[in-house]
Amino acid sequence: MVKVIFVEPNGTERHVPDAAEGQSLMEVGKANGIEGILADCGGACSCATCHVFVDPEWWERVGPPDDIEFAMLDMVADVAQELSRLSCQVKINAQLDGLRVTVAPASAF
Ligand code: FES
Numbered sequence: 001m002v003k004v005i006f007v008e009p010n011g012t013e014r015h016v017p018d019a020a021e022g023q024s025l026m027e028v029g030k031a032n033g034i035e036g037i038l039a040d041c042g043g044a045c046s047c048a049t050c051h052v053f054v055d056p057e058w059w060e061r062v063g064p065p066d067d068i069e070f071a072m073l074d075m076v077a078d079v080a081q082e083l084s085r086l087s088c089q090v091k092i093n094a095q096l097d098g099l100r101v102t103v104a105p106a107s108a109f
Helices: 025-031 056-062 067-074
Strands: 002-007 013-019 051-054 084-086 099-103
Touching: 002 025, 013 025, 025 099, 051 056, 056 099, 067 084
Parallel strands: 002 099
Antiparallel strands: 002 013, 051 084, 051 099
Protein backbone atom coordinates (compact mmCIF):
# COMPACT_ATOMS: atom_id res chain seq x y z
CA MET A 1 0.00 0.00 0.00
CA VAL A 2 1.09 3.52 -0.82
CA LYS A 3 0.50 6.63 1.29
CA VAL A 4 -0.82 9.72 -0.49
CA ILE A 5 -1.52 13.16 0.98
CA PHE A 6 -4.13 15.42 -0.59
CA VAL A 7 -4.51 19.08 0.37
CA GLU A 8 -8.10 20.03 -0.36
CA PRO A 9 -8.90 23.48 -1.85
CA ASN A 10 -9.87 24.78 1.61
CA GLY A 11 -6.44 23.81 2.97
CA THR A 12 -7.49 20.63 4.79
CA GLU A 13 -4.76 17.99 4.59
CA ARG A 14 -6.09 14.45 4.09
CA HIS A 15 -3.85 11.42 4.50
CA VAL A 16 -4.75 8.28 2.59
CA PRO A 17 -2.61 5.39 3.89
CA ASP A 18 -3.83 2.65 1.61
CA ALA A 19 -3.69 3.66 -2.06
CA ALA A 20 -3.12 0.60 -4.22
CA GLU A 21 -0.48 0.37 -6.91
CA GLY A 22 -2.10 0.58 -10.32
CA GLN A 23 -4.94 2.85 -9.17
CA SER A 24 -4.96 6.33 -10.58
CA LEU A 25 -4.47 9.21 -8.19
CA MET A 26 -7.97 10.36 -9.18
CA GLU A 27 -9.46 6.98 -8.20
CA VAL A 28 -7.75 7.27 -4.82
CA GLY A 29 -9.18 10.75 -4.37
CA LYS A 30 -12.70 9.73 -5.35
CA ALA A 31 -12.65 6.61 -3.16
CA ASN A 32 -11.70 8.74 -0.18
CA GLY A 33 -14.10 11.62 -0.77
CA ILE A 34 -11.39 14.18 -1.40
CA GLU A 35 -13.00 17.58 -1.85
CA GLY A 36 -12.54 19.01 -5.35
CA ILE A 37 -11.75 15.75 -7.17
CA LEU A 38 -14.89 15.56 -9.28
CA ALA A 39 -13.61 13.48 -12.21
CA ASP A 40 -16.62 14.24 -14.38
CA CYS A 41 -15.26 12.31 -17.39
CA GLY A 42 -14.42 9.21 -15.37
CA GLY A 43 -10.72 9.35 -16.09
CA ALA A 44 -10.76 9.89 -19.86
CA CYS A 45 -8.50 12.97 -19.74
CA SER A 46 -11.27 15.15 -21.10
CA CYS A 47 -12.70 17.22 -18.23
CA ALA A 48 -9.85 18.54 -16.03
CA THR A 49 -12.02 18.25 -12.90
CA CYS A 50 -9.35 16.04 -11.33
CA HIS A 51 -6.67 18.72 -11.55
CA VAL A 52 -3.98 18.75 -8.88
CA PHE A 53 -0.73 20.59 -8.20
CA VAL A 54 2.13 18.23 -7.41
CA ASP A 55 4.41 19.27 -4.56
CA PRO A 56 7.73 20.35 -6.11
CA GLU A 57 9.79 17.64 -4.41
CA TRP A 58 7.59 14.98 -6.02
CA TRP A 59 7.53 16.39 -9.53
CA GLU A 60 10.46 14.39 -10.85
CA ARG A 61 8.96 11.09 -9.69
CA VAL A 62 5.46 11.93 -10.94
CA GLY A 63 6.72 13.29 -14.23
CA PRO A 64 5.22 15.74 -16.72
CA PRO A 65 1.92 15.40 -18.61
CA ASP A 66 1.91 13.91 -22.09
CA ASP A 67 0.72 15.96 -25.07
CA ILE A 68 -2.97 15.08 -24.71
CA GLU A 69 -3.02 15.90 -21.01
CA PHE A 70 -1.02 19.06 -21.63
CA ALA A 71 -3.63 20.19 -24.17
CA MET A 72 -6.37 19.55 -21.61
CA LEU A 73 -4.51 21.54 -18.98
CA ASP A 74 -4.27 24.36 -21.48
CA MET A 75 -8.07 24.52 -21.39
CA VAL A 76 -7.87 25.42 -17.70
CA ALA A 77 -5.03 27.87 -18.11
CA ASP A 78 -6.75 30.22 -15.65
CA VAL A 79 -5.68 27.95 -12.78
CA ALA A 80 -3.02 25.65 -14.28
CA GLN A 81 0.56 25.96 -13.05
CA GLU A 82 3.80 24.38 -14.11
CA LEU A 83 3.32 21.62 -11.50
CA SER A 84 -0.21 20.80 -12.69
CA ARG A 85 -1.29 17.24 -13.46
CA LEU A 86 -4.62 15.63 -14.12
CA SER A 87 -4.81 13.06 -11.34
CA CYS A 88 -6.58 10.51 -13.55
CA GLN A 89 -3.38 10.28 -15.58
CA VAL A 90 -1.09 9.62 -12.61
CA LYS A 91 -0.73 5.93 -11.76
CA ILE A 92 0.10 5.02 -8.19
CA ASN A 93 3.29 3.02 -7.75
CA ALA A 94 5.67 2.27 -4.89
CA GLN A 95 7.93 5.16 -5.92
CA LEU A 96 5.12 7.55 -5.01
CA ASP A 97 4.82 6.47 -1.37
CA GLY A 98 4.30 9.71 0.56
CA LEU A 99 3.21 11.73 -2.50
CA ARG A 100 1.65 15.07 -1.61
CA VAL A 101 -0.59 17.01 -4.00
CA THR A 102 -2.88 20.02 -3.67
CA VAL A 103 -6.30 19.87 -5.33
CA ALA A 104 -6.68 22.77 -7.76
CA PRO A 105 -9.51 25.25 -7.26
CA ALA A 106 -12.40 24.98 -9.70
CA SER A 107 -11.58 26.40 -13.09
CA ALA A 108 -13.63 28.76 -15.23
CA PHE A 109 -13.56 26.03 -17.93
S1 FES B 1 -11.24 12.68 -14.64
FE1 FES B 1 -11.62 13.92 -16.36
S2 FES B 1 -9.67 14.62 -16.92
FE2 FES B 1 -9.29 13.40 -15.18
